[in-house]
Amino acid sequence: MTIEKTMSPYAIRQAIRHGDFTGNTSGMAQGFVQCNLAILPADWAGDFLQFCQMNPKPCPIVGMSAKPGDFQLQALGQDIDIRTDIPKYRVFKDGQYVEEVTDISAQWRDDFVVFALGCSFSFEEALIADGLEVRNITEKVNVPMYRTNLACQTAGRFSGSMVVSMRPMKPADAIRAIQICSRFPSVHGAPVHFGSPEQIGIRDIHSPDYGDAVTIKEGEVPVFWACGVTPQVALEQAKPPVCITHSPGHMLITDLPNSRLAVL
């Protein structure tokens, strides 16, 4: 079966469920919200929920299980099955990465709680629609991401520093990007910093901690957004006995139009 980027979110999820697609979801189902995923046992979910609520810029909750064991997240789309509808998952035990799988039906537990968190794909689409260039898309690489010295608020067993993604822009474009992203608080919202990388603890802008380096042109400044890798770092530090996330770039594709996330 061939996967077309223009297929509906439902059709793409069905293809993923049946093993017909296991790739990166960047650029697929344009116009629809894609989500980061974190799955935890119920006795860890309360702390994680509080961590997300106290750190809404890196960890914006778009949806979560109605109750422990719920793998459907009906509010996010038709017939979603979280156990099969993501192209690639990562399983962690005691904070350590164990394996990458394309189906977690075997690992599923009836005390699991699913968190779907906003992702930068939504705001990148809004930036491009407004005529701005998004360098990582132009250069066809993953966005560069960096650990910073910006501390997250601690909640129970979860703590850590913020991870940020970076997109270089001319200052006038950065101002426009701030306006556009302010409308979308549930997909990281406005940037958290621009300019000097050192000021937020980044030593070498050309060596990202995750993703790929991108070109920064003359007259451009690096602009930094809170990043959905932040909760993964907090999960690694908290070391819950088991935790499942999506594999970077392999997201949950929902039925929610991106415009539904706009507050204005």
Add this chain to the structure above:
Amino acid sequence: MTIEKTMSPYAIRQAIRHGDFTGNTSGMAQGFVQCNLAILPADWAGDFLQFCQMNPKPCPIVGMSAKPGDFQLQALGQDIDIRTDIPKYRVFKDGQYVEEVTDISAQWRDDFVVFALGCSFSFEEALIADGLEVRNITEKVNVPMYRTNLACQTAGRFSGSMVVSMRPMKPADAIRAIQICSRFPSVHGAPVHFGSPEQIGIRDIHSPDYGDAVTIKEGEVPVFWACGVTPQVALEQAKPPVCITHSPGHMLITDLPNSRLAVL
């Protein structure tokens, strides 16, 4: 008669009209819109109106004469008389500054058209209310202003480069300032630039073309807003036979609450 900063806009205008106050209006009638002023003969007003409409960031029109000869601008406040209610005026002939006066009743012509343009006092108040520091207010000086190489759109006989005002901020505060100012397009709106002064043709950030230099602290970047001095520069270049403006800092105080200018 003593002028109190907390007097109503109407009471302050009356005091100005009767010659009891001829000073800078910064900080007076807090919460109410103050305006830049430009007065032109009717046969120049059409070009100037078009110039303002094509360059809304430096020249945001808050009000104008209902017809030539109208000196009341009723929409802006109770019993306004533009000929007497501004503390200090500047008279220009053929683009040359001629004199500063506190009353223009003698100069008034029945073909004069009045333009009231938005001023930075409104957005500075919004920034301070949000907990941000505005350096020129902290240091009790005029905001530094600079000629740039950002060209305005030409309209008839009016053209010129944009003048900007500068307030230094930490990047995170600058991002918040962009959000706040985006709500107020009729008082210059979001900044037009931040960071490198050279990029917009400013050679020495410590030597402003108008106003006073302010301290730029470690970790701060200069943030630049379109400035209401821009139309004065365009007026000087167009050289209308006669033109009257307010004297810098000596504004028209209106009855409009600042919040009424917010688009959201």
